[in-house]
Amino acid sequence: MSTLSSIERIWFIVNLIPKGNVLPYGVVADFAGLPGRARYVSRALKLAPQNLTLPWHRVINSQGKISFANNTDAFQTQQQLLRLDGIEVNAGKISLSQYQWKPDIATLVMTLPF
DNA sequence: AAGATGACGTGCT
DNA sequence: GAGCACGCCATCT
Numbered sequence: 032m033s034t035l036s037s038i039e040r041i042w043f044i045v046n047l048i049p050k051g052n053v054l055p056y057g058v059v060a061d062f063a064g065l066p067g068r069a070r071y072v073s074r075a076l077k078l079a080p081q082n083l084t085l086p087w088h089r090v091i092n093s094q095g096k097i098s099f100a101n102n103t104d105a106f107q108t109q110q111q112l113l114r115l116d117g118i119e120v121n122a123g124k125i126s127l128s129q130y131q132w133k134p135d136i137a138t139l140v141m142t143l144p145f
Numbered sequence: 146a147a148g149a150t151g152a153c154g155t156g157c158t
Numbered sequence: 159g160a161g162c163a164c165g166c167c168a169t170c171t
Contacts, residue, residue, distance in 0.1 A: 071167070
């Protein structure tokens with residue numbers, strides 16, 4: 032049984048987010064066993080190697096919004112990727128009904144070995 | 146080595 | 159709701 036580093040656990044969790052779902056940074060941190068470490072999730076995504084092809088765009092902030100400034104390329108990219116997922120986004124804001132993560136993710140996470 | 150930074154969150158005005 | 163002040167802490171300068 033391999034031991035995952037904290038950054039690897041974050042990548043692992045993000046990779047579990049299904050199309051059509053979004054998850055706040057803070058919840059990803061909680062699921063990765065790093066409560067209160069939402070900022071570390073953003074760092075982990077920035078540091079993630081390209082070959083992991085993580086669904087990074089499904090991670091948003093606790094306000095239900097995209098965390099990039101709205102005049103950046105990254106903002107536009109994330110918004111487009113979310114729409115391709117079938118998620119409604121208006122000016123970087125995900126509608127409340129879709130903002131809530133679905134329970135199946137949480138139950139799945141609870142079976143993880145960390 | 147030391148200070149600044151930031152794809153965050155929470156609590157308070 | 160909009161700011162603002164903190165707390166957080168691995169990376170970056």
